[in-house]
Amino acid sequence: MAFDLFIALCLAFLVPVAHGHGFVHFVANSGQNYTGWNPFVDPYAQPVPSRVVRKIPSDGPVADVSGPDIACNTGGETGTSVLADTPAGSGVTFQWVYWPSDHLGPVSTYMTSCNDDCSSFDASSAKWFKLDADGYDNGTFASQKLMDNNFQWTSTIPAALAPGQYLMRHEIIALHSTGDPQYYPSCTQVNVTGNGSGVPSDQYLVAIPGLYNGVQWPDIYNNFQGLTLPGPPVVELGQGSTASADPSSTAPSSTSASRTTASSASQTTAISSVPAASSTPLSSAPKSTGQCSLSRKRALGRRHSLPARFH
Numbered sequence: 282m283a284f285d286l287f288i289a290l291c292l293a294f295l296v297p298v299a300h301g302h303g304f305v306h307f308v309a310n311s312g313q314n315y316t317g318w319n320p321f322v323d324p325y326a327q328p329v330p331s332r333v334v335r336k337i338p339s340d341g342p343v344a345d346v347s348g349p350d351i352a353c354n355t356g357g358e359t360g361t362s363v364l365a366d367t368p369a370g371s372g373v374t375f376q377w378v379y380w381p382s383d384h385l386g387p388v389s390t391y392m393t394s395c396n397d398d399c400s401s402f403d404a405s406s407a408k409w410f411k412l413d414a415d416g417y418d419n420g421t422f423a424s425q426k427l428m429d430n431n432f433q434w435t436s437t438i439p440a441a442l443a444p445g446q447y448l449m450r451h452e453i454i455a456l457h458s459t460g461d462p463q464y465y466p467s468c469t470q471v472n473v474t475g476n477g478s479g480v481p482s483d484q485y486l487v488a489i490p491g492l493y494n495g496v497q498w499p500d501i502y503n504n505f506q507g508l509t510l511p512g513p514p515v516v517e518l519g520q521g522s523t524a525s526a527d528p529s530s531t532a533p534s535s536t537s538a539s540r541t542t543a544s545s546a547s548q549t550t551a552i553s554s555v556p557a558a559s560s561t562p563l564s565s566a567p568k569s570t571g572q573c574s575l576s577r578k579r580a581l582g583r584r585h586s587l588p589a590r591f592h
């Protein structure tokens with residue numbers, strides 16, 4: 282049964298459609314617009330280009346929230362040789378090449394220090410702080426907002442952040458397949474400039490993997506009450522200080538908050554050891570891991586001939 286379905290899905294890839302899922306195609310800051318890592322072009326170029334965006338293998342999702350690939354996408358634990366010089370306090374715009382409108386869900390951007398050298402920094406063991414996270418607001422999913430904004434999402438680097446090398450982890454989560462969330466993380470290497478000395482205190486830090494362990498996303502089609510996003514509050518830096526965690530200022534657990542802010546974020550189990558909920562074979566079969574015998578590249582581009590819940 283499961284095998285027959287798998288074959289059927291593989292055959293369905295033969296029906297041509299226009300698009301895959303999309304990925305971060307450009308990253309623009311106040312000074313420059315950088316080309317991101319294009320998984321369908323860059324690996325085949327001579328020479329292979331160095332991008333400020335770490336490599337991704339495809340435009341498909343990461344499914345395992347407890348493995349290292351959830352940090353910076355598959356293979357993104359390791360760095361590239363270039364960074365985007367970006368002033369503290371300025372915005373960084375992530376430009377997606379495409380996004381399917383039925384892949385509804387949250388958008389968020391986290392950041393972590395590379396400990397002076399992003400090129401050799403293992404993202405999967407990092408502690409991250411949240412710049413922004415948006416789920417569902419007044420009838421609109423964050424993914425839709427991104428699409429409506431010319432497929433762009435802008436996140437602002439805290440003005441007081443100490444200069445140095447950082448990773449910006451920008452992500453869309455697609456919730457169209459109930460019980461089988463799809464994570465599309467992407468990491469950009471930035472060299473933050475400025476005179477700040479701010480270092481986020483522990484209350485703002487979370488491990489990834491860890492952030493999504495045990496998180497149960499709701500069915501967005503039935504009795505949907507809104508989204509509560511996991512993770513710490515949006516980071517706040519004092520006047521260049523490294524103020525230690527103050528328990529009384531910890532944000533309380535929220536209700537069905539749609540937009541996560543410093544005051545409404547839910548303090549979930551940051552580094553829980555609860556394993557990720559296993560997904561059903563039905564919805565996990567066509568994950569974009571190139572498991573069909575077809576060329577992975579071609580299959581990815583054709584996945585969208587299937588109903589949304591199949592990809």
Ligand SMILES: *[C@@H]1O[C@H](CO)[C@@H](O)[C@H](O)[C@H]1NC(C)=O
Pocket residue numbers: 307309314374376433
């Ligand atoms: C970056 O450049 C690309 C290609 O020209 C363009 O499509 C995109 O809108 C630019 N992004 C920003 C934020 O300027």
Ligand SMILES: *[C@@H]1O[C@H](CO)[C@@H](O)[C@H](O)[C@H]1NC(C)=O
Pocket residue numbers: 419420
């Ligand atoms: C909520 O959405 C409705 C319908 O689109 C719109 O008229 C209203 O202005 C929105 N409210 C806010 C606070 O954005």
Ligand SMILES: *[C@@H]1O[C@H](CO)[C@@H](O)[C@H](O)[C@H]1NC(C)=O
Pocket residue numbers: 364366472473474
């Ligand atoms: C980062 O920016 C600082 C300040 O402009 C500069 O001195 C340094 O060389 C940059 N580092 C890298 C690796 O580009």
Ligand SMILES: *[C@@H]1O[C@H](CO)[C@@H](O)[C@H](O)[C@H]1NC(C)=O
Pocket residue numbers: 368474475476
């Ligand atoms: C950092 O401080 C120096 C010296 O005070 C100043 O010239 C420079 O403009 C400052 N840079 C920023 C980004 O504030």
Ligand SMILES: [Cu+2]
Pocket residue numbers: 302381384584591592
């Ligand atoms: Cu899809």
